[in-house]
Amino acid sequence: MNAPSSPPPNDPAPDGRPPDLLRDLSGPEDLKALADESLPALAEQIRAHLIDKVSAVGGHLGPNLGVVELTIALHRVFSSPRDTLLFDTGHQAYVHKILTGRQHRFDSLRQPGGLSGYPSRAESAHDVIENSHASTALSYADGVAKARALGGAGDRAVVAVIGDGALTGGLALEALNNLGSAPHRPVVVVLNDNTRSYAATAGSIPAHLAALRDGTAGGNLFEQLGFAYLGPVDGHDIGALQSALRRARATAGPVVVHAVTQKGRGYPPARADQAERMHAVGVLDPLTGLARTAAGRTWTDVFADHVTELGARHRDLVAITAAMPGPTGLSRFAARFPDRFFDVGIAEQHAVASAAGLATCGAKALVAVYSVFLNRAYDQVLSDVALHRLPVTFVLDRAGVTGPDGPSHHGMWDVPLLASVPGMRVAVPRDAARLEELLGEAVDDREHPTALRFPKAAAGPDLVALARTGPVDILFRSTVHEVLIVAVGPLAAECLEAGRYLADTGIGATVADPRWVLPVPRELLALAARHRLVVTVEDGIRNGGVGAAVARSIADTGLHVPVTTMGLPTDFLAHGARADILAAAGLTAKGIVHTVLCARADRPHPRP
Ligand SMILES: Cc1ncc(C[n+]2csc(CCOP(=O)(O)OP(=O)(O)O)c2C)c(N)n1
Numbered sequence: 001m002n003a004p005s006s007p008p009p010n011d012p013a014p015d016g017r018p019p020d021l022l023r024d025l026s027g028p029e030d031l032k033a034l035a036d037e038s039l040p041a042l043a044e045q046i047r048a049h050l051i052d053k054v055s056a057v058g059g060h061l062g063p064n065l066g067v068v069e070l071t072i073a074l075h076r077v078f079s080s081p082r083d084t085l086l087f088d089t090g091h092q093a094y095v096h097k098i099l100t101g102r103q104h105r106f107d108s109l110r111q112p113g114g115l116s117g118y119p120s121r122a123e124s125a126h127d128v129i130e131n132s133h134a135s136t137a138l139s140y141a142d143g144v145a146k147a148r149a150l151g152g153a154g155d156r157a158v159v160a161v162i163g164d165g166a167l168t169g170g171l172a173l174e175a176l177n178n179l180g181s182a183p184h185r186p187v188v189v190v191l192n193d194n195t196r197s198y199a200a201t202a203g204s205i206p207a208h209l210a211a212l213r214d215g216t217a218g219g220n221l222f223e224q225l226g227f228a229y230l231g232p233v234d235g236h237d238i239g240a241l242q243s244a245l246r247r248a249r250a251t252a253g254p255v256v257v258h259a260v261t262q263k264g265r266g267y268p269p270a271r272a273d274q275a276e277r278m279h280a281v282g283v284l285d286p287l288t289g290l291a292r293t294a295a296g297r298t299w300t301d302v303f304a305d306h307v308t309e310l311g312a313r314h315r316d317l318v319a320i321t322a323a324m325p326g327p328t329g330l331s332r333f334a335a336r337f338p339d340r341f342f343d344v345g346i347a348e349q350h351a352v353a354s355a356a357g358l359a360t361c362g363a364k365a366l367v368a369v370y371s372v373f374l375n376r377a378y379d380q381v382l383s384d385v386a387l388h389r390l391p392v393t394f395v396l397d398r399a400g401v402t403g404p405d406g407p408s409h410h411g412m413w414d415v416p417l418l419a420s421v422p423g424m425r426v427a428v429p430r431d432a433a434r435l436e437e438l439l440g441e442a443v444d445d446r447e448h449p450t451a452l453r454f455p456k457a458a459a460g461p462d463l464v465a466l467a468r469t470g471p472v473d474i475l476f477r478s479t480v481h482e483v484l485i486v487a488v489g490p491l492a493a494e495c496l497e498a499g500r501y502l503a504d505t506g507i508g509a510t511v512a513d514p515r516w517v518l519p520v521p522r523e524l525l526a527l528a529a530r531h532r533l534v535v536t537v538e539d540g541i542r543n544g545g546v547g548a549a550v551a552r553s554i555a556d557t558g559l560h561v562p563v564t565t566m567g568l569p570t571d572f573l574a575h576g577a578r579a580d581i582l583a584a585a586g587l588t589a590k591g592i593v594h595t596v597l598c599a600r601a602d603r604p605h606p607r608p
């Protein structure tokens with residue numbers, strides 16, 4: 001018999017080096033074939049792989065370093081995909097991907113056409129939840145368990161991994177309420193308790209978890225809700241984890257396994273990162289953990305500086321975050337005004353309703369949240385803030401195309417949602433100077449709910465206006481009024497380049513930035529009336545966006561000026577580089593010129 005091409009899984013290589021346990025690991029069955037004694041070496045190799053690959057392309061390093069042993073144990077005790085493994089938020093599923101045969105694809109992580117940073121059904125039958133929004137996994141588990149029971153497949157396990165942060169989201173508590181009410185329906189909830197979201201997880205739930213960890217809890221929330229409780233378990237002890245998970249698998253009804261882990265485990269630079277334990281990183285030097293490229297002054301930086309200044313000027317300004325003080329730029333405000341800062345946990349609905357409560361008492365409440373996460377709190381914006389005409393300000397970071405985080409992270413739905421809210425005023429700054437100006441105007445507005453949006457990008461150079469009419473800035477104009485280009489926010493730079501090009505070719509162009517895009521300023525309509533064609537350009541979906549509002553307002557005023565709207569398709573856009581995705585949607589100077597020329601010639605222009 002020929003010598004095996006590589007040593008059996010558990011034997012050292014001929015030269016005595018530990019075997020490369022990752023190379024040939026094609027899926028959970030190979031993992032189950034490994035001897036327990038090999039598992040620490042496997043964990044070490046997975047950590048090295050994570051550090052090597054994620055430092056090269058960026059991604060969620062800290063969360064995944066914290067779930068290496070947990071994910072190994074999960075795939076050894078349960079049999080995915082026959083058993084269903086659900087990951088809440090999904091940013092901590094890299095180890096799951098490594099153990100399900102995708103370890104060789106990590107060079108393409110979050111790259112165009114490459115491995116998604118979240119579970120992906122197109123990638124693997126082992127993946128279920130693609131949505132990167134927190135606190136949904138327990139609800140999926142509830143649904144899957146019900147379907148299993150109805151379909152007679154009750155013997156297949158349903159396992160949901162949820163972080164301590166995601167557990168502070170209302171949806172998770174709604175699911176616990178349902179799961180715990182079905183003593184006959186087995187669901188395994190694996191609580192990955194690393195005590196952190198980005199920063200330390202806020203609220204009373206983490207305090208209860210701490211009491212459960214140190215044995216000082218007077219009662220057990222999970223048991224009170226109808227769950228068996230197994231824990232606390234050392235989330236880095238594979239043997240203890242396997243034993244607890246086997247007990248959970250054998251439990252007839254709902255059960256919580258409370259695993260205690262460390263975010264950033266095994267990588268000193270991540271452990272030293274006191275702020276966020278390298279929750280989400282860019283390209284790093286793997287040895288030092290230092291960023292390889294300087295990000296430049298981002299929109300978030302501009303907001304962070306100015307909101308802190310406004311906090312000093314307005315003693316009634318209160319800032320609220322949903323577990324993201326750092327990423328939304330509120331850390332400085334929090335440090336300077338701790339009494340006027342609130343981290344509510346991953347609870348956007350509560351953040352907005354609480355802001356409404358603050359505003360009813362005269363506070364100027366400001367909610368800073370990623371654009372796409374405001375989707376979750378739409379009803380609170382509509383029925384708690386706007387219905388009562390409360391002057392809450394929403395600052396929407398990561399608005400428009402974000403890029404590497406993929407379809408459930410692009411902040412492309414905020415304008416249509418906010419356009420449907422009576423009394424809501426929406427501003428889209430084109431540069432840092434306008435962000436400061438508009439943020440000041442929003443904080444000064446005590447009559448209306450207001451919102452500002454800006455992208456995940458470096459804030460470009462200030463674009464000085466030639467003139468201002470009402471809220472509308474004229475950035476460029478030819479002597480002839482033919483085409484009005486309505487520039488929304490940071491795309492003003494592309495619009496300016498397009499306007500100048502058109503003028504150079506003899507087509508009279510005006511480039512205007514409304515600054516306050518909703519309601520549509522009447523000064524913009526007056527400007528439109530003096531042109532023969534209006535083209536609107538925005539980093540958001542066209543359906544219901546700024547362009548749609550401009551077109552409707554023009555029609556409502558009886559003007560007969562054709563409007564062409566440019567923006568994003570109503571679609572889920574795959575992950576990639578922000579610039580590439582915008583270009584694919586035609587949102588470049590070249591794309592704008594092309595659209596104008598086609599519209600002038602009344603030629604259909606292919607839309608993305
Ligand atoms: C609804 C929603 N709000 C905010 C976020 C941003 N976010 C991503 S991960 C994270 C923290 C998650 O903490 P936890 O659930 O404890 O997972 P860990 O990273 O600690 O493993 C947050 C707030 C999100 N994904 N979804």
Ligand SMILES: CC(=O)[C@@H](O)[C@H](O)COP(=O)(O)O
Binds near residue numbers: 089280398456
């Ligand atoms: C998983 C999640 O929602 C966040 O961690 C998000 O990925 C961070 O996005 P930024 O990197 O744009 O801050």
Ligand SMILES: [Mg+2]
Binds near residue numbers: 192193194195196197
């Ligand atoms: Mg956590």
